[in-house]
Amino acid sequence: MIDAIPVLDGVVHPYDLSVDNVAGEMGAMVREGFYGLHAHWNPPAVQAPKTWFQSDQQASTLMDTLRLETDVDLAVYHTRRLDSLFRDGLCGRAKAVELQRRWPSRTFVYVGLDPTLGIERSLAELDEQLDEVPAAIGVKLYPDQVSPYRTYRMDDPAVCFPIFERAGERGLRVIAVHKALPNGPVPLAPYRIDDVEGAAMAFPDLRFEIVHSGMAFVEETAYALARFPNVYANLEVTTLLMHKAPRLFQEALATMLFWGGPTKVIWATGANFGHPQHLLERFMALQLDRDLADRYQLPPLDTELKARILGRNWCEMAGVDLDSVIAGVAGDEWAGERSGGRLAPYTVWGREVGEDHAEAMARQAAEVGP
Amino acid sequence: MTPRADEVLDALDRVVDPCSSALGVPLGLRAMGLVAGVEIGDGRVAVRLRLTSACCAYGPMLSAAAADEIGRLPAVRAVDVTVDHTETWSPADLSDGAAAALDDRRRRTIELTAARPHDWSTWAAP
Numbered sequence: 395m396i397d398a399i400p401v402l403d404g405v406v407h408p409y410d411l412s413v414d415n416v417a418g419e420m421g422a423m424v425r426e427g428f429y430g431l432h433a434h435w436n437p438p439a440v441q442a443p444k445t446w447f448q449s450d451q452q453a454s455t456l457m458d459t460l461r462l463e464t465d466v467d468l469a470v471y472h473t474r475r476l477d478s479l480f481r482d483g484l485c486g487r488a489k490a491v492e493l494q495r496r497w498p499s500r501t502f503v504y505v506g507l508d509p510t511l512g513i514e515r516s517l518a519e520l521d522e523q524l525d526e527v528p529a530a531i532g533v534k535l536y537p538d539q540v541s542p543y544r545t546y547r548m549d550d551p552a553v554c555f556p557i558f559e560r561a562g563e564r565g566l567r568v569i570a571v572h573k574a575l576p577n578g579p580v581p582l583a584p585y586r587i588d589d590v591e592g593a594a595m596a597f598p599d600l601r602f603e604i605v606h607s608g609m610a611f612v613e614e615t616a617y618a619l620a621r622f623p624n625v626y627a628n629l630e631v632t633t634l635l636m637h638k639a640p641r642l643f644q645e646a647l648a649t650m651l652f653w654g655g656p657t658k659v660i661w662a663t664g665a666n667f668g669h670p671q672h673l674l675e676r677f678m679a680l681q682l683d684r685d686l687a688d689r690y691q692l693p694p695l696d697t698e699l700k701a702r703i704l705g706r707n708w709c710e711m712a713g714v715d716l717d718s719v720i721a722g723v724a725g726d727e728w729a730g731e732r733s734g735g736r737l738a739p740y741t742v743w744g745r746e747v748g749e750d751h752a753e754a755m756a757r758q759a760a761e762v763g764p
Numbered sequence: 765m766t767p768r769a770d771e772v773l774d775a776l777d778r779v780v781d782p783c784s785s786a787l788g789v790p791l792g793l794r795a796m797g798l799v800a801g802v803e804i805g806d807g808r809v810a811v812r813l814r815l816t817s818a819c820c821a822y823g824p825m826l827s828a829a830a831a832d833e834i835g836r837l838p839a840v841r842a843v844d845v846t847v848d849h850t851e852t853w854s855p856a857d858l859s860d861g862a863a864a865a866l867d868d869r870r871r872r873t874i875e876l877t878a879a880r881p882h883d884w885s886t887w888a889a890p
Contacts, residue, residue, distance in 0.1 A: 427821070434818050434849060575819045582786045582822075609817055610783055613870050617879035631819070638818060639852045655882030693887050 396465040396674050399697065400720045402705035403670055404662030405605065405630040406460065406469040407485040408451035414481075415450065420540045421479040424578050432667055435634045440669035440739045443754040446747055451666055453489045457497055458742045461732050464671040467720065468705065470662070472534040472570060472605075473506030473523070476577065478541050487523060494527050499723045502712065504532040504570055510544045513556050520557065524564050531712045532568030532603070533561050536577070537584035545584040548602075549592025558597050567713050569593070570603040574610040575631065587614050594622040601626060601711045603660065608632040608646030619654025626711050627654065629703075630662035636676040644682050652690040656699050660708045669739045677704070765839040766807050773799070775833040776811065782822050789865050793830060797857025800848050807841035809834050814851035823847040 395401060411429075416422050429447050460466045471493050474485040482488075483506060490503040505523035507516050524530055538545040546553045548571060558569060573585050587604055594602045607615045607627030618625045627650050635643035650659055661677070663670040681687075681695055693699075709716040723729060740751040747754075776799055777792030784791040793799055793813065801812040811830060815823055827845040834843045858866070873879070 431819055575817075576821050579821045579825060582782050586786055609819065611787070613873070614787075617873060617877055620879040620881060621877055639854070642852070642854055645855065651882070653879060653881050655884070656887065691884065693884060699887075 395467060396678055396704070397697070399701045400468070400705045400716060401464075401466045401670075401674060402468040402470065402661065402708050402716070403460070403466045403665060404470050404628050404660045404708050405472055406456060406466075406663070406665045406670075407471060407474065408453050408456040408489055408666060409484055410450045410480065410482050410486060411448045411484075412450040413448070415484075417477070417479055417481050418541050420578055424476075424479050427578065435631075435638050436668055437637055437672070438755065440672055441755065442666065442740060442743065443749075443751070443758050445758075446740075446743055446749075446754070447666070449747075452746070453492045454496070455743055455746050456666060457493070457500070459740070460665065460670065461728050462737045462742055463669070463739055464736070465674055466670050467723065468500055468502070469665075470502045470504070470531070470708070472504045474534065474536070475506040475508040476536060476539075477508055478539040479577065487526060490523075490530075491526050494529060497728070498529070499719070499726060500728060502531045502714070503527050503529070504534040504568065505530050505566075506534045507557060508539060509535065509546050509553050509557060510539050513553070516557050517560050520560055520564070524566075530566060531714075532566050532570055532601075533557070534605075535569065535571045537572065538577070538580055540578070540580060543580065545581070547584075547589040547592075549589045549596070551596075554593060555596065558593065558600060562597065562600055566600075568601045568603055568711060569597075570605055570628065572605050574604075574606040574608075574615075586611055587618055590625060591618055591622065594618070594625050598624055600624060603628050603711065605630050605662075606632060607659075608635075608643070608650060612646050612649050616649045616653035619650060619658040626658050626660055626707070628660045628662050630664040631667060633661070633663050633673045633677070634668045636673060636680070640676075641683070644680075644686055648682055648686045648690045648692060651692055656702050657707055657710065659703050660711070661704045671736065671739065674704075766804060767809060767834075767837045767839040769802065769804060771837055771839075772802055772804060772809055772811070772834055775837060776802075776830055778833050779826060779829045781816075781826075783816060784862075784866075787866075787869065789862075789869050791858075791862045791865070793826065795859045795862040797853060797859065797862070798826070800851045807839060809840055809843050811843075811845045812848040812851070813845065814848055814853045814857075816853045818849060 473490045475483040493501040601624045603626045605628045744751045777794040779793050780790045781796040800814040803810040831843045831845045
């Protein structure tokens with residue numbers, strides 16, 4: 395908790411960015427680009443060394459990082475299906491199983507599907523993954539695949555609706571989709587959000603979560619929040635703007651709050667893409683600049699609103715009773731072990747790899763040169 | 765011979781930003797505010813671009829297209845276009861015309877989709 399507010403990180407994922415997991419030239423390019431973005435978007439103190447980042451990041455390392463270095467209480471894992479870039483999709487099914495098995499009270503998982511594989515295979519995989527993680531909350535989708543390039547629309551009844559129907563029948567509540575940030579130099583149109591609207595209209599009992607909301611197409615996202623009670627904005631990676639471009643973050647947040655109101659915005663950092671703690675602290679200190687607050691006629695970002703964004707909104711969307719969950723984990727091993735104070739960022743990861751974080755960063759800087 | 769600044773900027777505006785194009789309001793690099801700096805001298809042109817997002821994957825494509833357009837100018841002997849990742853774009857960098865075009869599109873979207881802002885009047889002040 396931070397200032398007595400329960401914190402749920404709406405997307406965390408230990409990536410497998412090891413070279414053995416790369417699939418094809420585009421995957422190799424995205425692997426390099428991913429580290430470049432990580433280094434570019436994070437302050438030096440919370441950048442991971444390249445050798446650490448470009449490895450098969452372990453679920454246990456990430457969970458220990460959250461437990462010992464942050465105020466995060468609960469975390470959501472999205473199984474990724476970037477199969478045409480990484481052999482296991484980048485964040486594979488096995489890690490979802492591990493997270494649910496080892497930290498069932500602290501983690502929630504989404505299964506991952508690639509609708510470009512066709513309905514029959516998608517439905518079979520949905521059932522397979524739900525057998526592996528029966529408590530899954532939702533499905534994670536990506537707009538396209540490469541080599542060969544292929545895409546689809548979420549409002550296409552022939553491609554996605556059978557998947558959504560099966561998801562609802564199996565008790566899933568949420569369909570999350572990566573938008574706004576193209577995975578490499580691919581066509582941008584599938585990263586717009588207009589196809590989410592048709593899906594949200596056709597499946598009013600499902601909730602549709604737009605991941606990376608605020609990074610592009612902000613107004614369109616905000617209008618969708620206003621028009622569809624079952625559309626939500628997930629701030630994964632967008633929260634890193636608080637460091638890189640704080641005014642842009644404010645503008646995106648203000649736009650989405652103005653249109654969508656207090657219940658539609660969901661906190662996420664995308665750890666290990668970013669380290670959650672400094673982002674949490676920046677968010678707790680955040681108020682909109684006066685001109686923005688005046689322009690959008692928004693109230694101060696008070697504790698109640700921040701508590702909604704930091705966890706309550708996701709829980710309401712997902713049908714999870716946040717207070718019960720927090721009460722249930724109050725005395726668990728995680729709570730006990732973190733009571734000794736927070737460790738410095740990436741202390742845990744350093745222990746895992748046998749290197750001091752600061753020394754590893756200094757070594758990397760020396761190798762790269764001025 | 766050396767190219768004039770307005771010729772270079774016009775060439776940059778012939779390169780369309782993909783995000784604006786995807787929104788249905790195609791805007792050139794100058795109109796989008798993506799030109800961070802231009803240096804011209806003795807037939808040589810050096811351009812610094814900024815991107816709307818550090819996650820934008822179109823930097824190399826935009827740089828190549830900009831160099832190509834500038835290179836077509838008769839007085840240009842050499843072109844160097846780079847993306848300056850220390851530059852941060854914001855909507856304030858849009859030209860007046862571009863901002864108006866985007867506002868118009870937003871207005872039309874609101875009219876077409878009947879979006880209404882949330883009523884914050886019931887939110888209790890701290």
